[in-house]
Amino acid sequence: MQQEKSVYKPMLGVEGQVQHLKDKGITFQLVNEEEAKEYLRNNNYYFKLTSYRKNYEKYEDGDNEGKYISLDFGYLKDLAIIDMDLRYMLAQLSFDIEHYTKIELLRLAEDLGEDGYAICEDFINSQTEDQRNRLMNEINRNENSVYCGDLFSRYPENFPLWVFLELIPFGRLVSFYGFCASRFQDKKMKNKYFMLKTCKDIRNAAAHSSCIINDLKADTAQYDTSYEVLHKLARIKSVSKNVREKKMSNARVQQIVTLLYVYEKIVTSKGVQEKAVERLRKFEERMMRNIEYYQDNDMIRTNFEFMKWVIDNWYLNV
Template sequence: MSVLLQEKIKPILSVDEQIEKLKENGVTFKYISEENAKKYLTENNYYFKLTSYRKNFLKKEVDGKEIYIDLDFSYLQDLAIIDMELRYLLVELSLDIEHWTKVYLLNLIQRQNEDGYKIVSDFLNTLDENQYNRLENEILRNKNSIYCEDLINKHSDLKKYSVWIFVEIVSFGTLISFYRFCGKRYNNKMMENNHFILKMCKSVRNAAAHSNCIINDLNANTTSLSTNYSVTKELSNIKSISKTTRIKKMSNGRIQQVVTLLYMHKKLIPSEGVKKNAAKRLHIFSNRIKRNNAYYVNNDLIKTNFDFLNVIIDNWYTVD
């Protein structure tokens, strides 16, 4: 084993050692005891995930060592809980988006008097061999699923599936590709634009569904992707958000994806009942963000990003 490889390997720390490591790095325990912090790390979360939120805090040099500024263990704990609730919320909203994408597609195809079988075959014919094989494997993996085996086992040939079965058994990613295909087929510019928005929704949905941290890095300039024009235009209608703030906050890839998903849900879903439920859930989340505002009064990065999300929720999702 090379010296370089040895240097990269970090030892597994006991919970006691984890607490000591945090203290060495400047983390305080003013609002939660060390014993309760140990219990939290044992029963509710784990060190690697919890400490990832430290990226949102500044450091200073003390005696030749960099330590975090104004970072208490309770702040990390609070951010982890907010992140968990945000992940659950994003999954719920993305399920709405996926469902109404299917509804929109099937209604559109019906209005076009399409053959419900030929359109699937035509889409599959646009795939190269590798793409087709990946899709086939994707579907066959669910062949023994109690939820869709009856749909998949109806036909052995993908090209014989009807469109109403096809949209039920493919992944969200394949559904988005099919959505784009239909947009091109009908020369629908809105659908071609929405295709890129849906891809961003899928990215944050997948992260949330796999329990990846969402808000553990809120720093600007973490994405090279431009915000979709439609999303930017909608944000520009919020007068309390300046152009400078909008550009800066949307340069963070995580915030960009979350806001894009909120936009898509707002624009795509026709059901007033679903919109009201989404608004209710979002405002509960917004209130949760505000619960411990005092923690972040000296942390401009967290405070301004939370304010940004709260203003968007207030403007896009009103409650009675």
């Protein structure tokens, strides 16, 4: 199949960027043009900020054909700030999940009489040659690390579990968790493994500062939502089955909600949970602060309301 040629677009300065937005029908009522230029120079960059346009429809005909409907620069700015807060919150929650996943694995290994060495060796040997090479490359990157270099040097050939868990990245930790679920023949762990895979995607997006809420369209999820997550969502009386299914068909919302579910299941410290509740409360307040901006955009407004219902029912009103 012939590869499409890439499109060349000239780099625009802030003057050209603002003019281009105006040409696309974006207004400057909440934020004037000079303030927008200053924001683009010092606080955000054009490509990232304008990615949130995907949540808005365009006129299909008439004098305004191809221009955005009811989109102000201030709305883009608000969405960018909400998204930043969302990334920070999800990153912290995912760090907690990673930590308590390691604790769970160490506890299970001890309870089931593992010596801590064979389980790591068996996992490595279970990989294909290509997978094994990638795994060893990930581990070997720690050799000159100021943080993990000492650990690496103490165990140059045979890693015990408590060291192995410190040397592998989160994606590999999730794979190892799935291996342990099979090894221990634990169905609950297996279900949790599939949910952790979903958490991995949103965790990586947050850690790499990727935009998250710039595409809230339905029917973008590649996989079915976990039955456990759907079962708990069904207990939220204010959310109908139709709304639940539609919102969870968006890949990003599905991943966020799954992470919130997994957090509650894996993180066992009451103190850590209380800090998470406070982070979620602050995020929800910021998400809903300017909800009136989105009264004419059902996709954004209803997704924000759905996430509020989940946070309220799972964390704030319990």
